[in-house]
Amino acid sequence: MGVEGRLTIGLERRADGSGHARIVSSRPVGMTRSFAGKSVEDVIRTVPLLFSVCGMAQGTAAVEAAEQALGHDVSMPVRRARRLLVLAETMREHLLRIAADGSRLLGIPTAPETTLQIMRTFDALRRAINPERRALEVGASLPCDLPLIDPAIEAARSVIEDIVTGEPIERFAARTDPDALSAWHGMCATAAQQLVDRVVVCGWTGSGCVETAFLPGVGGSALASRLLDGDDVEAFARRPTWGGAPRETTALSRESETPMVRAFAPNRRHGLLSRLMARIVEVVSVPERMVQIAKDTVPDDFPGADLSASSPKPGRGIACVEAARGRLVHAVEVEDDRIARYAILAPTEWNFHPEGVAARGLAVIASGGDSVREQAHLFVAALDPCVAYDLEVA
């Protein structure tokens, strides 16, 4: 088994017509055991290098958990830079996903020039936000001004218009009723429009439609204890539940109340289309959110900010970051500047829990007779696991 593991998803239509989805994960959640005994500085510097898909989110969660454990205050420019880096990464991951899904429907791989365009846009943002690569260091100090951020945000806006909206973002944002959205995807000019249009034309808008329970805000003390204390911490990190049930944490859990998403979620039951629209709405919002954060008009948009009210005991730290695929949590216990315990709780473990939203939505798809495999691939992509998966349809 490779160190990152993978998901195996099996779908079955039973004799009584019901569907069943079995999800088995080989993701090794105990990898953080190897952090024990190492210096805080070494681990925090290495974490963003270790995770490619969400290195900015992982690095931010790691450093903010460590800073809390060590009792460091974090300056406003540093918090701002970290939030901008995570947003830039969210933009990159959402655009790569949309481009890949649009290409999949055409039966071709993503055009290399599209991938390069996305990666260059992210790289320009990263350089503008964090030119010295110091924002993810413990106790970092950064200047207040970001002289290169405006052109980098404008470039991001342009790429989002190329790959997603096909029109100025402001015009797209005004399309809040179903007719206006229908006219939008009917243009079929961008990867996002082609993807949504195909889903609508094929009648898959409600594919995998189930009620879902989003992960609520969780107190830092309780969560740190759940991740660091007791004999079953790895079992919890492997199959997390909260309030006795699996929870969903995705772009949809952040965007479910926006009008464009609600338009496709009757009775707040979410199928394929509202999930795709949540990712689209979120990526389209990134440039304006970056402008607001760069101006300091949005002081803190992470749920981690809520954790200060119930901080874990001294020597412990916990940080929550809204990464592209959902909420990412790091918890750490420090003794004499060395890691005593460390835990990571990633969104893939919530969303692909054996009884979670992926399993329940895929069971609905498996109960249908036609195009189960294609719908299942789109549904899994809409939830976007951070590792590869195998899909078996019986």
Added chain:
Amino acid sequence: MCLALPAEVVSLDAEKETAVVALGPVKKEISVALVDELRIGDYVLVHVGFALHKLSPEEAARTLDLIRDAGEDPHEEFAA
């Protein structure tokens, strides 16, 4: 791919902006369009077929050590 493995540049094609990178016996061709002034022997972080940025040899060694300490083989991971 979730984990990023530092890979060593073993050959470069400046015109195509590509490189062949290696981790132990495993080699891959990647784009280096995002990284300036890359030279053979440098270490890079790879994501979706792109070198994201250069790493120092110390950063590369520290990352690989963490993976080995977790009881995993980074060569196998890179080949996946």
